[in-house]
Amino acid sequence: MVAPHSVAALQEIVAVASQAGLATVPWGGGTQMGLGNLPRAFDLALDLRKLNAIVQYEPDDLTVAVQAGCTLGGLSAKLGAHGQMLPVDCPTPDRTTIGGLVATGLSGPRRYGYGALRDLLIGISVVLPSGQLSRGGGMVVKNVSGYDMMRLHYAALGSLGVIVQLNFKVIPKPRSERTVVAAYRRLADAAEGALRIRFSQLVPTAIVLLDGRAARVVGLNLQGWVAALRCEGPPVAVQRQADRIGEVVRPAAERLDVLEGGASERLWAEISGAIAAAPLDRAIRVRIGQNPSELPQLAEEIDRACTGLAAERSRWLDIGSGLCYTALASEREADLRLAWERLARLGLHATLLSAPPAVKVDTDVFGREPAGLAVMRALKETFDPTGILNPGRFVGWL
Amino acid sequence: MDRQALRERLLRIVGPDGVIDDPDELLVYEYDASDEVFAGHHRPEVTVLPRTAEQVQEIVKLANGFGIPVTPRGAGTGLAGAALAVRGGILLVMTRMNRVLEINERDGYAIVEPGVINLELSQLTQPRGYFFAPDPASQRACTIGGNVANNSGGPHCLKYGVTSNHILGLEVVLPSGERIWTGGPAPESPGVDLTGVLVGSEGTLGIVTKVMVRLTRLPEAVNVLLAAFPDLESASQATSAIIAAGILPAALEMMDQLTIKAVEAAFHAGYPEDAGAVLLIELDGLAEIVAESAERVAELCRQCGATEVRVARTPRERELLWLGRKSAFGAMGRLSPNYYLVDTTVPRTKLPPTMRTVEELSREYRLRIANVFHAGDGNLHPLILFDRLVPGEIERVLRCTTDILQYCVDVGGTLSGEHGIGLEKRDYMTLIFTTDDLCAMAGLKRSFDPRELFNPDKVFPSGFSCGEVNALRQQALAQRLGIEFV
Numbered sequence A: 001m002v003a004p005h006s007v008a009a010l011q012e013i014v015a016v017a018s019q020a021g022l023a024t025v026p027w028g029g030g031t032q033m034g035l036g037n038l039p040r041a042f043d044l045a046l047d048l049r050k051l052n053a054i055v056q057y058e059p060d061d062l063t064v065a066v067q068a069g070c071t072l073g074g075l076s077a078k079l080g081a082h083g084q085m086l087p088v089d090c091p092t093p094d095r096t097t098i099g100g101l102v103a104t105g106l107s108g109p110r111r112y113g114y115g116a117l118r119d120l121l122i123g124i125s126v127v128l129p130s131g132q133l134s135r136g137g138g139m140v141v142k143n144v145s146g147y148d149m150m151r152l153h154y155a156a157l158g159s160l161g162v163i164v165q166l167n168f169k170v171i172p173k174p175r176s177e178r179t180v181v182a183a184y185r186r187l188a189d190a191a192e193g194a195l196r197i198r199f200s201q202l203v204p205t206a207i208v209l210l211d212g213r214a215a216r217v218v219g220l221n222l223q224g225w226v227a228a229l230r231c232e233g234p235p236v237a238v239q240r241q242a243d244r245i246g247e248v249v250r251p252a253a254e255r256l257d258v259l260e261g262g263a264s265e266r267l268w269a270e271i272s273g274a275i276a277a278a279p280l281d282r283a284i285r286v287r288i289g290q291n292p293s294e295l296p297q298l299a300e301e302i303d304r305a306c307t308g309l310a311a312e313r314s315r316w317l318d319i320g321s322g323l324c325y326t327a328l329a330s331e332r333e334a335d336l337r338l339a340w341e342r343l344a345r346l347g348l349h350a351t352l353l354s355a356p357p358a359v360k361v362d363t364d365v366f367g368r369e370p371a372g373l374a375v376m377r378a379l380k381e382t383f384d385p386t387g388i389l390n391p392g393r394f395v396g397w398l
Numbered sequence B: 001m002d003r004q005a006l007r008e009r010l011l012r013i014v015g016p017d018g019v020i021d022d023p024d025e026l027l028v029y030e031y032d033a034s035d036e037v038f039a040g041h042h043r044p045e046v047t048v049l050p051r052t053a054e055q056v057q058e059i060v061k062l063a064n065g066f067g068i069p070v071t072p073r074g075a076g077t078g079l080a081g082a083a084l085a086v087r088g089g090i091l092l093v094m095t096r097m098n099r100v101l102e103i104n105e106r107d108g109y110a111i112v113e114p115g116v117i118n119l120e121l122s123q124l125t126q127p128r129g130y131f132f133a134p135d136p137a138s139q140r141a142c143t144i145g146g147n148v149a150n151n152s153g154g155p156h157c158l159k160y161g162v163t164s165n166h167i168l169g170l171e172v173v174l175p176s177g178e179r180i181w182t183g184g185p186a187p188e189s190p191g192v193d194l195t196g197v198l199v200g201s202e203g204t205l206g207i208v209t210k211v212m213v214r215l216t217r218l219p220e221a222v223n224v225l226l227a228a229f230p231d232l233e234s235a236s237q238a239t240s241a242i243i244a245a246g247i248l249p250a251a252l253e254m255m256d257q258l259t260i261k262a263v264e265a266a267f268h269a270g271y272p273e274d275a276g277a278v279l280l281i282e283l284d285g286l287a288e289i290v291a292e293s294a295e296r297v298a299e300l301c302r303q304c305g306a307t308e309v310r311v312a313r314t315p316r317e318r319e320l321l322w323l324g325r326k327s328a329f330g331a332m333g334r335l336s337p338n339y340y341l342v343d344t345t346v347p348r349t350k351l352p353p354t355m356r357t358v359e360e361l362s363r364e365y366r367l368r369i370a371n372v373f374h375a376g377d378g379n380l381h382p383l384i385l386f387d388r389l390v391p392g393e394i395e396r397v398l399r400c401t402t403d404i405l406q407y408c409v410d411v412g413g414t415l416s417g418e419h420g421i422g423l424e425k426r427d428y429m430t431l432i433f434t435t436d437d438l439c440a441m442a443g444l445k446r447s448f449d450p451r452e453l454f455n456p457d458k459v460f461p462s463g464f465s466c467g468e469v470n471a472l473r474q475q476a477l478a479q480r481l482g483i484e485f486v
Helices: A007-020 A072-080 A098-104 A149-153 A187-199 A212-217 A235-249 A261-275 A292-305 A333-343 A373-383 B003-014 B023-030 B053-066 B118-128 B144-150 B194-198 B232-244 B257-267 B287-303 B315-326 B328-334 B348-364 B393-410 B426-431 B435-448 B466-481
Strands: A024-027 A044-047 A054-058 A063-067 A121-127 A133-137 A162-169 A176-184 A206-211 A225-233 A255-260 A283-289 A312-318 A323-329 A349-354 B046-048 B070-073 B090-093 B100-104 B109-112 B167-173 B179-183 B207-214 B221-229 B251-256 B277-285 B308-312 B338-341 B369-373 B382-386
Touching (some): A007 A121, A063 A072, A149 B194, A149 B435, A176 A235, A187 A225, A255 A261, A261 A323, B109 B118, B118 B144, B179 B194, B179 B207, B221 B232, B221 B315, B251 B257, B348 B369, B348 B393, B382 B393, B393 B426, B426 B435, B435 B466
Parallel strands (some): B070 B090
Antiparallel strands (some): A176 A255, B167 B207, B221 B277, B251 B369
16 A cells, blocks of 8 residues: 655656556545445555645635545535535545545435535546646636546546545535424325425425334434435524425324434434445445436335345435435345345446445446446546556446 | 538438538538637538437438548537537538427426527426526527537526536437437436536537436525626625625626626616626525525625615516626627627636736727626626727737736636637637646547547647657656656
8 A cells, every 4th residue: 555645756656556557446535445346456555645635725715625635524624614515425524535525426415405526526636547647627616618527537436547636616504404304104105295395496405215224224213204304504594494394294294303403413414324334244235316206116116126135124215316225134145136136227227335245246336337338438448548547346347 | 522422421311401511501600609800710511400319320420431520519609619610521500409308397307409499498497487597698599509518607507507517418429420328317327427528528529419407496586686886896895795605696797887888778777877887696595595695795785885786676677687787798789899708717706806907908908898797606708899990909809818818817717617618719728727637638539539520629729639748758757767668
């Protein structure tokens, strides 16, 4: 493992690794190293945590430039002092690095209200396998000069270059928050209320449905299905909005609670923690994309697909964004593998977020082959001609 | 190339009314909305107007076989010359592909063909409670496909983001002739974000044949304020104060005195003619938030020296205030026979010194400059007024433009906020990007389009080539490391 102190040193190391054909794995906080396919080779870990400077912060412009190895916690502390934030769900802010967040492209339920990090990314610097430093975008919030290199590297799992710096537009921190928590006997009732809110002019920042087991995982001792809707903003508006949401979702609910301030914040930390949990020994986690209105149906399809295969099963439906997270536990790895193979066919796309290595053998954890794989392959060949960056880990084993 | 053979094949694909190669009829396709003085005029060999994605695919395969360039074009309202067929070849005009294929209210998206007019999409979805957020000034004429190509902005992208934030997926014909769907209604589809890479690529990577756009729910409440200031400086300060206060207006637009006068003369929008600058501030969202923010904004404006703050209470009043802003470019005809529009972005806090510099350059080059722009996101649009018949004026306009761009870059800004690089600004690219930056972008281009068939000679500086640069770098590296390359 090498841990360069400067971008120049990193450039040199990468160029040498490239010449020597060393399989190189960019490494941040190490919280999502299990994401992706089993790597074909692994010679060199590139620890980026020493590249952790906040390069430029302009609170009045609401922009920040930060090196990839800076932790989310470190950045948030700095932004928080000016009443600002990078609105991203992450259960391990003190370990997770900004570069890791961008390279993995994982998002949480707040994506609905604030967009994913990709929507806030305004500039990027990347060290290419040749050692070249390539920059795109800039430090302004509106920019169409040149190609969108930010989008090229976002969620590309460090397969096209080593991200060294990221520029973001940041968001004023909301002054207060509340979460409406409603419990239902039936999924259909829970979904009906949640979808009506999504369809309305109300503007919650996250809408999630949890099945009974998922609810217990995040510390809600409720049966059936639970709807959680988060409101953030000025105190008066938050209160009024939570009231109005309550009116819509209450009628079919068995029970309705409103969590305020810290309690609300803690619930969402639990939810994003559960969604992005570290891999367990005998469990898999799968993310499936689907139209929000079709998520309830998907939840039932998941149920049918896993019948008899998993002792424990929990589902989180991110109604705001159109994603479903499923966690399955079983003593039998063969059952987990079979469950993944069935889940991989559901929805619009499916990703095996984490699994024991044996389950990942000979299956693309990114599910069905994406359209445009030929272009992705051409990009890989152009940007990483000797195939040293995370070989085999990305979609289609690129 | 066998022109006759090409013509016959094209006729077979799109039929006789879809192929234009008569020199007189081609004349209109030699131009787009960029100024001929700066972008020139370029005649395509043939203009083709397809009606279906299949036809586009056939045309691209044909062009691939003949090795001739293809330049896609929407309504031709682009200001950077990106829709000009610089190397001749096929000009692919997408305006006949103008159907709205699906509106999904429940999940908030629509699938449209690229030739659909921006404003028409919003008009169509408004009765259902939705709109398409990107609203460039040309929205009455420009197409969604053009918006995708240019990653278009508009006043409301301050709050809602640019086109890229509103495109969920694309059906696209690649230079290889392959036709694929990227993205989709559910986010985080695995693989490289091809949708994100294609948006804003100015037709150099792929030709879009269907667009899946995000529809945005109409806000519950809208409030428009007009604040008059003695000068640009105080208006700029108010802009910074509003943003720094944590308020995110839907739009925050500025107009200077010259613009106010032109707009009033042409449209009688009711702007205070004696003001040195006005801000047009739109707030939207939940009723409670809008009401609270409007008061705070009015207060901040007064603190920064506003002489008058007006609030439009009815939709009619709102429309009138916006009419002036949206018609500002058109009103410039009252002031001057020609104008040249510079599009650039600076960090918001750099607006006051930037406006001062623009004023100084206006004096230095003896050119009148009107300012009407998206102050909220630091995206300025100095309009340099000139008369092309006056000898020497064009040169002065060009020198003035270069100085403005250089200044903006020096304070941390960029070349273009929303109009694109195209032909017009490509030689400025080296002001903000190093050779290595540009080589990486060229690598992206090469991965999609190794033969440079799609919209050649755009975005990259003229004569730019990465081959030599890379060879030199390899040599240097080899020397340093004492190794040999094979």
